[in-house]
Amino acid sequence: MTVLTVPREVFEMSTGVDLTLEARVDPSIRIVRIPFHSGAFTNDLRDWSWLRAHAPEVWNVLQARREQRSFPERAYGGWRPALEEAAVRIHRDHPVDLTIGTANPNVDFVPGYILSTEFGVPAVMDHRDAWSVDIYSGRRTVDPGSRAGAWERKLIGDAAEVWFVNQPIRDWYAQQYPDAAARFLVVENGYDEELVFPPRSRPDGEGLTFGYIGTISAAVPMQELVSGWALARRRSALVRAARMDLYGYLNHLGVPGANMVRSMDEFAENGIRYLGPVGRGEIARTYATFDALVLTFGAGRFITGGKVYEYASTGLPIISVHDPENETSRTLAEYPGWRGVSAMTAEAIADAFIATAEDAQKRSEADQRDARAFAARYSRTAQLAPRIQSWTSRVNTQPRDARGTR
Numbered sequence: 001m002t003v004l005t006v007p008r009e010v011f012e013m014s015t016g017v018d019l020t021l022e023a024r025v026d027p028s029i030r031i032v033r034i035p036f037h038s039g040a041f042t043n044d045l046r047d048w049s050w051l052r053a054h055a056p057e058v059w060n061v062l063q064a065r066r067e068q069r070s071f072p073e074r075a076y077g078g079w080r081p082a083l084e085e086a087a088v089r090i091h092r093d094h095p096v097d098l099t100i101g102t103a104n105p106n107v108d109f110v111p112g113y114i115l116s117t118e119f120g121v122p123a124v125m126d127h128r129d130a131w132s133v134d135i136y137s138g139r140r141t142v143d144p145g146s147r148a149g150a151w152e153r154k155l156i157g158d159a160a161e162v163w164f165v166n167q168p169i170r171d172w173y174a175q176q177y178p179d180a181a182a183r184f185l186v187v188e189n190g191y192d193e194e195l196v197f198p199p200r201s202r203p204d205g206e207g208l209t210f211g212y213i214g215t216i217s218a219a220v221p222m223q224e225l226v227s228g229w230a231l232a233r234r235r236s237a238l239v240r241a242a243r244m245d246l247y248g249y250l251n252h253l254g255v256p257g258a259n260m261v262r263s264m265d266e267f268a269e270n271g272i273r274y275l276g277p278v279g280r281g282e283i284a285r286t287y288a289t290f291d292a293l294v295l296t297f298g299a300g301r302f303i304t305g306g307k308v309y310e311y312a313s314t315g316l317p318i319i320s321v322h323d324p325e326n327e328t329s330r331t332l333a334e335y336p337g338w339r340g341v342s343a344m345t346a347e348a349i350a351d352a353f354i355a356t357a358e359d360a361q362k363r364s365e366a367d368q369r370d371a372r373a374f375a376a377r378y379s380r381t382a383q384l385a386p387r388i389q390s391w392t393s394r395v396n397t398q399p400r401d402a403r404g405t406r
Contacts, residue, residue, distance in 0.1 A: 001029050002096075004086055004111060006036040006079075013042075020281025032090065034082050038067065038075050072147040076105035087111035091119060097395045102126040109155050122160035124391075126187070130169050132176065135302040136219060144176075156180050163187040163387070166304040166327045187387060188331075190380030191310040207241035208360050210319075210353075211290035213278055214248045214307045218257035219298025221344060225321050226263045228341075228349020230270045236354045238361060243271040244294065247278045247286060283310075292317040292360040299323035299344075304331055312375035315368035319356040321349055331378075336371040337363070 099112035112123030
């Protein structure tokens, strides 16, 4: 397997890197780092031009135009030529049987498209994030008549399969592209089996610990979460004796949003601690400190938070503090020990916290095993295995042609 990605320093200067996760990459995987240059990720002021430093608004407009000449995606579009060149070179050196492009950014679909159109290599579009629909508002974000709309039609029209993370997003795309809908499949995010941990052993007399692990973005309803938790503490001695530990990055670039800033003043008085991000290698150990999990993110019927599956893998009670219409509510509806709020009000959130605390207090090892058994369907292997098996069979039954492709 060969993976195309950017140089490590791009991640170091933007979203950050998780060295504990990088250490888990199988040594048989060949990683090819393609040069990538974008002003959006040039954070050292010494590397800024005079125009960017003195007229940032003008520079931003000009930079956006430059970046989108090759591909209609701001900040990433300029990567297209380097990606295409690398894909063709790799294929000529060692013929590729199948490409899977994971987005976003959506320019990641270009290698598959070029190998499909020029060499007949089947391409899979793996949409971890939708391109044309805002998952929070449901609003279309790409005009069908725009260059981006034309590129999406071209990519989808050529793709052998298109994967989506949940049914609502898949159905939305099927309405936009009915002729291609038969090739649209749901492949959910899933969790990594090796992160499952042994049950927590809580000393007698120690209060419950509710935990959250995930990016604390500007969309997280932090004020509603804190208000509901505070009300639950006033109503319930069990919750009053508990604490809530929050782990994760503050937004995607490490800068706290107004929602977090406003809420932190109430943390100490309500037994809430923010403890920073957790490396993937420390995830299991961190989950082992919790008695119950808090799942919270922005509203939108297209949303299935990536942490949903990992949370379920623990077998712990889960409280969902988010819009009941989120797709997560369907995913977890039959999970043993899940509580969804009936409304995003302090009263409804407090009720759910109290019920979850009571469930956590009496949770047995057998209960946890049952919940984990339910969650097995959401392992990453369980989600990907059917598609891997299908494509392995298809690739192995197609003879190579004279060019070395299938």
